[in-house]
Amino acid sequence: MYDYAIRFEEDSAPGLAIFCRDLPELNSYGEDRKSAISEALNAIETTLSIYVDQRRVIPVASAPEAGGHVVRLPAVTVAKIALWNAMMQRDMRKADLCRLLGVHQAQGDRLVDFLHTSKIEQLEAALKAFDLRLSVTVQPYCAERMGFPRHR
Template sequence: MYNYAIRFEQDSTPGLAVFCRDLPELNSYGDDREHAISEAVDAIEVTLSIYVDQRRPIPESSEPLPGEQVIYLPAVTVAKILLWNTMMERGMRKADLRRLLGVHQSQGDRLVDFMHTSKMEQIEAALAALGKRLAVTVQAA
C-alpha cells in the first residue's frame, strides 16, 4: 500500500540518483546502491512532508517494475500516512484534528509530521477519534 519502489540512475559524477514514479517530487542521491537505499527512506519522508505542506493526499504505491527496489517504510510512517489521508478525505486541517483530540498545537502537528517520531499509541488514538482502527500484519522478509 505504501511500500514505494525506487529506481536508480547513474549520475555523471560518482554515485546514484534516486527517483520514485509514485512520488515524482522525490529526489535523492547515494554514493553507492546501499547508501542510496538508506537515504531513500529519509527522502520519502521529506517528500511526504511536501504533500502535507501542500494539503494533498499521499498516493498509494504502485507495483514495482523490473529493476526497481521496494522501500518498506517504518510502521509509524505508514500510520501517519493513513491518518493524513483520512484527514484529507474529510477535508480536515491540522487545527481540526487538534480540536478533536483536545491537544496543543505542537502535539497535534507532530502526528502528521513525518520528520518527527510519534508514539504509535497517539496515532492510533487520533485514528480512533476519526472512526478508524489501525491493523498491523507481519510478512516474511
Template sequence: MYDYAIRFEQDRAPGVAVFCRDLPEFNSFGDDPEHAINQAIDALETTLSLYVDQRRAIPPASAPLPGEQVIHLPMVTVAKIALWNTMMERDMRKADLCRLLGVHQAQGDRLVDFLHSSKMEQLENALAALGKRLAVSVEAA
C-alpha cells in the same frame, strides 16, 4: 499500500541517483545503491512532508516495475500517512484534528509531521477518533 518502488540511475560522477514514479517530487542520491537506499527513506519522509505542507493527499504506492526496488517505510510513517489521508478525505485541517483530540496545536502538528517521531499509541488514538483502526501484520523478510 505505502511500500514505494524506487529506481536507480547511475550518475556521470560517482554515485547513484534515486527516483520514485509515485512521488515525482522525490529525488535522492547515494554513493552506491546501499547508501542510496538508506538515504531514500529520509528523502521519502521529506517528500511526504511536502504533501502535508501543500494539503494534498499522499498517493498509494504502485506495484514495482522490473528493475525497481521496494522501500518499506517505518510503521510510524505508514500510520501518519493513513492519518493524513483520512484527514484529507474529510477536508480536515490540523486544527480540526487538535480540537477533536483535545490536544494543543504542537501535539497535533507532530502527528502528521513525518520528520518528527511520534508514539504509535498517539497515532492509534487519532485514527480511532476518525473511525479507523490500525492493523499490523508480520511478514517474512
C-alpha cells in the same frame, strides 16, 4: 499499500540518483546502491512532508517495476499517512485535528510530521477518532523470496 518502489539512475558524478514514480517530488542521491537505499527512507519521509505542506493526499504505491527496489515504510509512517489522508478526505486542517482530539497545537502537528517520531499509541488514538484502526502484519524479511504472498 505504501511500500514505494524506487529506481536508480547513474548520475554524471560518481553515484546514483534516486527516483520514485509515485512520488515525483522525491529527489535523492547515494554514492552506491547500498547508500542510495539507506537514503531512500529519509527521502520518502521528506517528500511526504511536502505533501502535508501543500495539503495534498499522499498517493498509494503502485506495483514495482522490474529492477526497482521497494522501500518498506515503518508502521509509524504508514499510520501518519493514513491519518493525513483521512484528514484530507474530510478537508480538515491541523487545527481541526487538534480540536477533534483535544490536544495542543504542537502535539497535533507532530502527529502528521513525518520528520518527527510519534508514539504509535497516539496515532492509533487519532485514527480511532476517524473510525479507523491500524492493522499490523509480521512477516519474515525473506517472505517474498520464499514464495509467501505479500500482505498490504
